[in-house]
Amino acid sequence: MLKINYLEKVKKGITLFDGAMGTMLYDKGVFINRSFEEVNITNPKMVSKIYKEYVEAGAQVLTTNTYTANRINLGGYNLADRVEDIIKSGVLLAKEAAGDELYVAGSIGRAPNGTSYKEEIEALTEQVKLLIDCGVDIILFESFSDIDLLLELCEITKKYKNIPVQAQFTLPPVAPSEYIKLGRLYAQRLDRSKFTDVIGINCTMGPAEMLEILQDTINFIHKPFSIIPNAGHPKVVDGRQLYLSTPEYFAEYAKRFLDGGASVTGGCCGTTPQHIKKMADAVLSLDRGYQHIELAQVEDGVEFKTPLPLEKRSSLGRALKEGKWIETVELVSPMGSDISGFMSRVKLLDQAGVKYINIPDGPRASSRMSAFGTALHIKQSSNIEPILHVCGRDKNLIAMQADFLGAESFGLRDMLLVTGDPPKVGKYPDVTGVFDVDSIGMLDMTKRLNSNVDIGGASLTSGTAFVSGAGINPVAPFIDREIERAFQKAEAGAEFFISQPVYDIDLLSKFIDRIKGTGVPVIIGVWPLASYRNALFLQNEVPGVEIPKEIMTRMEKHSDKESARRDGVLIAREIVASLKEKIQGVQVSPPFGNINTALEVLSKDIKY
Structure with a gap:
């Protein structure tokens, strides 16, 4: 060519x-x-x-x-x-x-x-x-x-x-x-x-x-x-x-x-x-x-049906509609096919009253169970409602639509839709991304499926009832573009936002104020710091993570791991408490999958 x-x-x-x-x-x-x-x-x-x-x-x-x-x-x-x-x-x-x-x-x-x-x-x-x-x-x-x-x-x-x-x-x-x-x-x-x-x-x-x-x-x-x-x-x-x-x-x-x-x-x-x-x-x-792939024009005679009301789609949808406080924990799916160890942690969260678990679809090449399969295990074996993380990296539009319809058939209705990062190094360095569509396109797709119309513009014999959310990044390097995309996501049908973990309360507060006009509830992400070494790694090695000097100084003072971990929990709680009037919930991403850390962040009566 x-x-x-x-x-x-x-x-x-x-x-x-x-x-x-x-x-x-x-x-x-x-x-x-x-x-x-x-x-x-x-x-x-x-x-x-x-x-x-x-x-x-x-x-x-x-x-x-x-x-x-x-x-x-x-x-x-x-x-x-x-x-x-x-x-x-x-x-x-x-x-x-x-x-x-x-x-x-x-x-x-x-x-x-x-x-x-x-x-x-x-x-x-x-x-x-x-x-x-x-x-x-x-x-x-x-x-x-x-x-x-x-x-x-x-x-x-x-x-x-x-x-x-x-x-x-x-x-x-x-x-x-x-x-x-x-x-x-x-x-x-x-x-x-x-x-x-x-x-x-x-x-x-x-x-x-x-x-x-x-x-x-x-x-x-x-x-x-x-x-x-x-x-x-x-x-x-x-x-x-x-x-x-x-x-x-x-x-x-x-x-x-x-x-x-x-x-x-x-x-x-x-x-x-x-x-x-x-x-x-x-x-x-x-x-x-x-370069967005445009969804096909609707065929003659095809009508968009009125979607099921948000509060009737899922427990998460009802909480969003009623303005209730939402708490979710992010757990990475297990390595290999054995789900038992993962489900033991799910059981602990279930016993503690956690209502939602978010299953990320990470880009790092490794032998992990799919987010879809993991979410299905959670739904079938606990009282917790899984939030299925779906990214546009790995599948084309047709395969993605098929998965959405399959998810609906199993009652998996809560979706966090993200563009996704490119595949990173691992044992499969030559794996490539598909990226037929970004998060905005996926939101358009689920909105259409909720109205009984497929991506080809034809009627579906039965539609879906998804509660669709999107990610936001308050520390994006080009913040005006991130704000613009937040409004585009809202227009495309986002019903909730989950933010990247941010440690700068003032910065996060200003970002939330700037997207208030979307009318979309914000759930903030928090990553409790495990130690000063963990904070240094995030600050120096993970692009986009900025930890204020006062927090770094605070973490450096601890002489043992447990006291540092506890202070990391308190810092996460302070971030949530400072912004509680502006947000509708929190997602905790516990370092190293530490369930106790996640529960301590969410605890109502923690005292140190």
Whole structure:
């Protein structure tokens, strides 16, 4: 299949570049005292093999190994007379790997420090023309901190040929308080130029810092934005400069880039095919899900029947309708097929009077029983009503509809509908997500099924009576977008919200105030901290979790695990008590499945 124009591709959805070439060449034994670009002519098979790895990882754009292939840089290696040969070979190798479906970006970086402005313009202009004449799809300017120079080169490029120009800046060393402001300034200058098509930032920073720049900048520009970070900050280990951010960490941020409105992403220094593979799993599958599949128009003669009243659908529906306080515990389904240990914990919750259990459908690859099967065991063997967690990751629309109808036949009516995260690493690293539809689409679907109409627009002989909820994230990096989606979820039929666990009471309170207009009851999620070590892990390793300093200080004071656990319970109770006038319930996610911790959070008469 032939590729569409690059700019059309960028506007249609996320576009994924490859990762670092220099990092890979170095790992394969090319020393830093050599020109990496020279390898195009001295060992082209090595370069081709690296491209093949990036193609297999899911990259959609391959960057030519020509970043410093200009006359001045190559002159430092006595290769000034080989500029044309190195560029021609670099483009040919990338094009052979790209085939007819992938894009080739002609990479251009800066000349060495100390080069005069005039000399640099001349050298890079030569490089631009050679790359274009060799047939690249895009001219990619990378890591420019001199915006005047970058703008002049963009103009020179467009006047030579009307080819897509992607202009990426990097930031010079500035105070931490200044880099976000400078990032927006650079982006706005590039955005105003009539000679740029895609603008963005790459290099010098890891994903966390670049996310901050994206958050600050995206609403002030009009052109597609590219964000291509390093794999964190390098550290020297045994004399080698290494980037220690894991591919999984990188992929978490790639998803946030997509959520925040970035059109292009990929990897810079320190990234490998493993990073790009995880990014592809994260952003390409999610990107498909964000392109909503429209449910079919209703056939002639088909009428939407009035759904069963909310209070008659389930105990949860009745509690929601009557404004009663709701308490639910989240339990992860068991490993393997033996349900006995899991059900012993369910029995304890049942004896304690817990009315609802939420069964999450987690993305981490492991041999766990399905949420559907687990919920069925709970319903058949206890007085507890299960809330079935359903995500759009694993099944297409037809399979999802079949499961919904099956759930109704067993009386499983309480649903928490979420888009879901991409599959993560485990023993099944190549598993992919489906994402035919996101949570809003699933809410539309269950609303339609409740009215006796299927996704194809035909009448059902018997419909469903679901109580459909949705997730909300009060600490989403792009909070305005999260607020907007909350209102969209309400319009699509959400009858309750369950929040991600949040430790900042003020932040959570403000978020709840902003979505009050949806009219949808909010059940807040709490995760009682088990220890200071547990708090550190959540704070530093789980993107999106922010624990206030006073809570961290409080947890650090405990010298034994039990006192720390008890204080974690009290902190969770304090969060709930502070917000009780604004919410209709709480969901407790006990760390390590500790039922006693969950019950202590919910206890009416706990005293320490």
